[in-house]
Amino acid sequence: MRYRLLLACALVPLAACSHGDGKERAASVTTTTAPRTTTTEACPTPTPKPTAADGSDADVVGTFGDVKLAVVDHGASDDVVSLFEGCNLTPVSLDGSTAALPIGGTVTHGDGIRCNGDDFIVLSATSDDGETYQAKATTYRLEHHALVATSTKASTIIAKQEADTLRGYYELDC
Numbered sequence: 001m002r003y004r005l006l007l008a009c010a011l012v013p014l015a016a017c018s019h020g021d022g023k024e025r026a027a028s029v030t031t032t033t034a035p036r037t038t039t040t041e042a043c044p045t046p047t048p049k050p051t052a053a054d055g056s057d058a059d060v061v062g063t064f065g066d067v068k069l070a071v072v073d074h075g076a077s078d079d080v081v082s083l084f085e086g087c088n089l090t091p092v093s094l095d096g097s098t099a100a101l102p103i104g105g106t107v108t109h110g111d112g113i114r115c116n117g118d119d120f121i122v123l124s125a126t127s128d129d130g131e132t133y134q135a136k137a138t139t140y141r142l143e144h145h146a147l148v149a150t151s152t153k154a155s156t157i158i159a160k161q162e163a164d165t166l167r168g169y170y171e172l173d174c
Contacts, residue, residue, distance in 0.1 A: 043087035044087065047087075048087075048089060049070070050068060050070040050072065050082065050084045050089050050091075051072075052070075052071070052072045052073065053072050053073040053080075054073075058070035058071055058072045058082070059071045061081070061172060062115075062172055062174040063174075064115045064120070064174045065118075066085055066086050067083050067084065067085050067092065067142065068083070068084045068085075068089065069081050069082075069083055069113070069172065069174055070082055070083075070084060071103075072100065073100070075102065075104075077104050077105055077106045078102035078103060078104040078105060078111060079102070079103050079104055080100050080101065080102055080103075081100075081101050081102075081103050081113065081172060082098055082099055082100055082101070083099050083101075083120075083142075083147070085142070085145055090145050091145070092142065092145055092146065092147060093145060093146045093147070094140075094146070094147045099147055101113055101122060103170075103171065103172045104170060105125075105169075105170050107127075107130040108126060108127045108128070108129075108130055109124075109125065109126045109127070110123075110124070110125045110133075110166070110169035110170040111123065111124050111125075111169065111170070112168055112169045112170055112171045112172060112173070113172050113173070113174060114168060114173045114174070115173065115174035118141060118142070119139050119140065119141060119150070120139075120140045120141075120142070120147060120174075121137050121138070121139050121140070122137070122138045122140065123135070123136070123137050123168060123169045124136045124138075124169065125157060125166065125169040127159075130159065131158065131159050131160065132156060132157070132158055132159070133156065133157040133158075133159065133166060133169070134154070134156060135154065135155045135156065135157050135166075135169060136152060136153070136154050136155075137152070137153045137155070138151070138152045138153075139151045139152070139153075157169070
């Protein structure tokens with residue numbers, strides 16, 4: 001499913017919004033397509049939900065094979081996504097801790113995740129001027145409940161010339 005940062009005119013200041021609880025937060029991401037589910041393991045009904053940082057049920061925003069991607073926390077301009085494997089929702093780790101990956105950003109930085117084949121690609125782009133971005137795409141494979149880096153690619157993105165490429169650095173596409 002695509003989970004996109006709301007960007008008007010290619011990167012403008014973000015508006016405030018509420019998550020139905022009356023508390024204003026920076027606008028971050030929203031679901032834009034129907035879920036694509038390829039889970040092979042039969043889970044009980046109702047399916048349990050992962051737990052967010054505050055102890056509430058986390059919002060599952062994507063499913064990739066037997067892995068659920070869930071928003072577990074919110075920052076000023078990012079949502080934090082963790083990965084949970086199987087029906088028992090085993091947290092997926094990265095560098096020895098539960099994976100906590102930002103999605104979203106501001107005019108000078110963006111973070112995203114793309115799923116492709118068996119790979120999770122973590123994207124990050126930063127800029128000093130909002131026009132030229134230094135980008136990094138790190139590809140991970142899931143092995144024994146852990147993300148293991150298989151490659152990293154660095155690039156430069158010119159926002160005005162490569163807006164579609166840059167957009168991927170601000171969204172979840174799994």
